[in-house]
Amino acid sequence: MIQLKIGIDIDGTITHPSSCFNYMNKYLGTSIDFEMASEYELHTYTDMGQIEFWEFMVKSGHELGIYRESTPQAFVQKYLWELRQHFDLHYVTARSEIVRPVTEEWIARHELPLDSLIMTGSHDKVQVVRDLSLDLFMEDRLENALQIAEDTSIPVILFDAPYNRKALPENIIRVSSWDEAVQTIYKFAPIR
Structure with a gap:
């Protein structure tokens, strides 16, 4: 078969x-209401462009953190x-x-x-x-x-x-x- x-x-x-949004609220000082989140791309909730945002996330260790702390x-x-x-x-x-x-x-x-x-x-x-x-x-x-x-x-x-x-x-x-x-x-x- x-x-x-x-x-x-x-x-x-x-x-x-909601995991990534919760992480950003906890560690990056954002105050994103997940139920109102109309955009998938996380950088849109900051004042950074997409490339700048992910460069920051990688260099600061937050990329690993956001994945490590995600909730199933x-x-x-x-x-x-x-x-x-x-x-x-x-x-x-x-x-x-x-x-x-x-x-x-x-x-x-x-x-x-x-x-x-x-x-x-x-x-x-x-x-x-x-x-x-x-x-x-x-x-x-x-x-x-x-x-x-x-x-x-x-x-x-x-x-x-x-x-x-x-x-x-x-x-x-x-x-x-x-x-x-x-x-x-x-x-x-x-x-x-």
């Missing part, structure tokens, strides 16, 4: 989407282990290769299954979807979901967050929890 291959984003999908989504551990029994799981993250050790440590600390971790270093994940012949993708960033759905025609499960609440095409399914996501996956690939 051929197993469904699922691509899973990390930040905002495996981790709680509710029940993500349970559901990832359940999915792994039936499907091939591939974590596909925009994080750069330099943060692989902290990413792998975080995954181990939260006792999540790890078979495949692809660090793209950019938000463009379409080539990875094609290279791995993924059948479904799980994401929180609207622009990624739209690009994957349009360029590959595979279904995308979009984890709801204030910054991604816009109209969606038919092959992007919005979910509000891992329970709902898993039920959606089983609709695509019923377990016998």
